[in-house]
Structures are given as structure tokens and as C-alpha cells.
Amino acid sequence: KSVVGYPKDVIGLKLLGRPYVVGDEAFEMRSYLDIRYPLQDGVLSEISDRDIEVARHLLTHVVKSAEPGPNDEICAVIGVPARASAANKALLLKMAQEVVHTALVVSEPFMVGYGLDKLINTIIVDIGAGTTDICALKGTVPGPEDQVTLTKAGNYVDERLQNAILERHPELQMNVNVACAVKEQFSFVGTPTEVASFEFRAAGKPVRADVTEPVKIACEALMPDIIESIETLLRSFQPEYQATVLQNIVFAGGGSRIRGLAAYVKEKLRPFGDANVTCVKDPTFDGC
Numbered sequence: 001k002s003v004v005g006y007p008k009d010v011i012g013l014k015l016l017g018r019p020y021v022v023g024d025e026a027f028e029m030r031s032y033l034d035i036r037y038p039l040q041d042g043v044l045s046e047i048s049d050r051d052i053e054v055a056r057h058l059l060t061h062v063v064k065s066a067e068p069g070p071n072d073e074i075c076a077v078i079g080v081p082a083r084a085s086a087a088n089k090a091l092l093l094k095m096a097q098e099v100v101h102t103a104l105v106v107s108e109p110f111m112v113g114y115g116l117d118k119l120i121n122t123i124i125v126d127i128g129a130g131t132t133d134i135c136a137l138k139g140t141v142p143g144p145e146d147q148v149t150l151t152k153a154g155n156y157v158d159e160r161l162q163n164a165i166l167e168r169h170p171e172l173q174m175n176v177n178v179a180c181a182v183k184e185q186f187s188f189v190g191t192p193t194e195v196a197s198f199e200f201r202a203a204g205k206p207v208r209a210d211v212t213e214p215v216k217i218a219c220e221a222l223m224p225d226i227i228e229s230i231e232t233l234l235r236s237f238q239p240e241y242q243a244t245v246l247q248n249i250v251f252a253g254g255g256s257r258i259r260g261l262a263a264y265v266k267e268k269l270r271p272f273g274d275a276n277v278t279c280v281k282d283p284t285f286d287g288c
Helices: 010-016 024-028 049-065 086-096 108-116 154-168 176-186 212-220 223-235 241-247 259-266
Strands: 002-006 033-036 074-081 102-105 120-127 133-140 147-150 197-202 205-211 250-251 278-281
Touching: 002 010, 002 024, 002 049, 024 033, 033 147, 049 086, 074 086, 074 108, 086 102, 086 197, 102 108, 108 120, 108 133, 108 250, 120 223, 120 241, 133 223, 147 223, 154 176, 154 212, 176 197, 223 259, 250 259, 259 278
Parallel strands: 074 102, 120 250, 250 278
Antiparallel strands: 002 033, 120 133, 133 147, 197 205
């Protein structure tokens, strides 16, 4: 997780034993930390000195994790949303160059296509936490007209799922972290293959509830905008290439783990012809 945690008070500082902590470790200790998401939407959340400092702590931690030698040249490739502004990219580059020797800011879906060696007649859909980024690859570096960034992504599903569960089971003790756990275990679109039965807490006591329908509603809430964006980018290809493009639609990012996703999208694209929709094998690292 791209998260940095700082102790809320002297007790938290004593428990932590250091000025800040990064990633999954920070998230696990969130009860006594001030949690910051410096790259919440894929770019710097704000442009204050404090937010830049948080992002600097995150990048410094990543560099240290690579265990560079004292004389190693450190290069960073930073993935950003497809439609990140020039100002956002410039700010990220400026901050990164304080920590590494060479930095490059690249569109995340383009990085996935580059890694898969699919750089022409392909549409990449990268469903992350804060944004869904969709990119038409035409054999050149994609321009703004070849890319779409949607603000409905994993975090949006968590919020929709939390609300959908509480509508049916208002007695449950719910927050977005519980909703995320349900999503990660059961997410699907289309016809369910199993009952989504999850153990919650109600008035402090364990209680099991069937949340199959809320999971379906929350996950499918992503799909209309994604399908519409794919259709728009498909039409931007020359007509003689569009049938080929339909055979090369690739989903990446954490959201590509949604069960039934490929079949669901294939069916929705049927009016345009027979589509071949695939999901990357390693959603966590295929962008790298």
C-alpha cells in the first residue's frame, strides 16, 4: 500500500519506536497512527510542503528497500494515471529527483502494455485503487486522446459495498476496511459461482451474513464507465484495425482479480464483434 503512518502522540511514538512507517506495516498499526496517502489518486494528493514531505518519505522507503550500494546509480520509473496533468508529472519528477539520480514518469497502462510487448492494436484497462486507467496502444507513445482516467476504481467499490451491505444489514459494525476485506475475498461480476458469506461483528458479537448481492452491485458499478471508455477508444482506431483491437483487450491492476470480469466484458462488447478479453497473470507486478 502507498501509505505512510506517523505517531499521533508520544504513546504512539513509543509503540512505533521510529518517526514514521510505510506500507502494510503502517496500515496494520493504523489505530494509533496518523495515516497519509500521498499518492491517493496516483499523483501527489496536494501540493503543500507537508504532502511533498510524506511522498518523499514513501519514495525514500522504496529506495532503501532495494538496498542500493553506496556507488549505485538509482533510477526510478514512476507510474501515474493515464491522464495525469503536466503539472502533476512535473511535481512528481521534481520530488523524485531529490531522492534518486534519474526518474521517469510513465502512464501506468502504457507500462503494462510495454511489459507484455503489446504496443499496437491493443487496449489496456488498469483498475487500481484510486483510478481506472484505459489506454489505446497504436504503436506510438499514447497521447491524451488515446487515454482515459476514471475516478471509479477499487476505493469506489469499497464505498459502494459498505453502503450496500448496511442497507440490508444495518445492525452490522461496518467500515471501509471491512468492506475491502469482503471485496478481496468475494469480488465478482455476472453470475455468482458461490455464496458470499462473511463473518461480521454486530454489537461486538460475531455474526455471519450473506452479502452476495451487495458484492455484485458494488463490483458491477464500475463496469458501465469502463465499457463506454473501451468503446470510445475502439472507435478511435482505423476501421481496418478494429477487429484486431477487439482481440487484444487486457485488464490489469488489482481490479483485474474480479471474478468473471473477462467474460462479462466480452459479452458487453458483443455488438462490436467477437472480443478476446484477458486479465494479466500478475496484477501486482505486471506494471513493473
